[in-house]
Amino acid sequence: MAIVMVSLLGGRPVPNMLAILHLKPDYLYVVVSEDSVV
Structure with missing residues (x-):
């Protein structure tokens, strides 16, 4: 889950996002x- 927040904070979609898309x-x-929103 931390990977998702870090990825979003980085401002750049990473390959990990695709895996998370299937997981959560x-x-x-x-x-x-x-x-x-923010």
Whole structure:
């Protein structure tokens, strides 16, 4: 999960995001939504 936050904070989508998309899609959408709002 930490990888997702680090990836978003980096401001650049990494290959790991694809793996997370399959593992925790709902969690990823929540994090992306919060990042977009902020």
